[in-house]
Amino acid sequence: MLIIGIAGGTGSGKTTVVNEIVSGFSSGEVVVIPQDSYYKDSSHIPVEERQKINFDEPASIEWSLLVKHLKELKYGKAIEMPTYSYLTCTRQQATIPITPCEVIIVEGILVLNDQELREMLDIKVFVDADPDDRLIRVIARDCVERGRTPMMVIDRYQAVLKPMHIKYIEPTKQYADIIIPQGGNNTVAIRLLADYIDGRLQQNRK
DSSP states (O other): OEEEEEEEOTTSSHHHHHHHHHHTSOTTTEEEEEGGGGBOOOTTSOHHHHTTOOTTSGGGBOHHHHHHHHHHHHTTOOEEEEEEETTTTEEEEEEEEEOOOSEEEEESTTTTTOHHHHHHOSEEEEEOOOHHHHHHHHHHHHHHHSOOOHHHHHHHIIIIIHHHIIIIIGGGGGGOSEEETTGGGOHHHHHHHHHHHHHHHHHHHO
16 A cells, blocks of 8 residues: 655645546545545534634644544555535534555645654655745635635635744645645646656556
């Protein structure tokens, strides 16, 4: 089993990179585990306070459960991956069954932040992008998917996203084996990474 971590700032193009990689392999060969699925449940917090939750700091993630699930997959056990709603800021009752496969991609802004998780990764990737480009993508995404106005997104970017990126996300670039500049637009880097993964899989099959 090959475990790959793909990190990078909000709006850097991580999802595009992941989708491009997955599209190059047969169904069942690769499974993606989003870091976002492991946000801690906030149902005990009053609704008006949930919108103030800082999702960009390591303390917001239940790392122990994510690591536990990765270990179970590595040992050949299926897991029930949690799901999280950004609209209610709560963990949902529904789970997603995940069975062991040849390649697991763990994707999220803070994936390279947790040491125990980092040590489980065979390949560590950091997707880099210009801050202005990231902000534009975040505005487009949050207005459509999370019901926020452009001004709400900009205020949050200045108050939370930017300082958290500088404090927690950008420093993890030092742990990356591969850095993909220009985010999802860097088709050459994505193809090289996919070819490398394929080569490792071929070796494992021998």
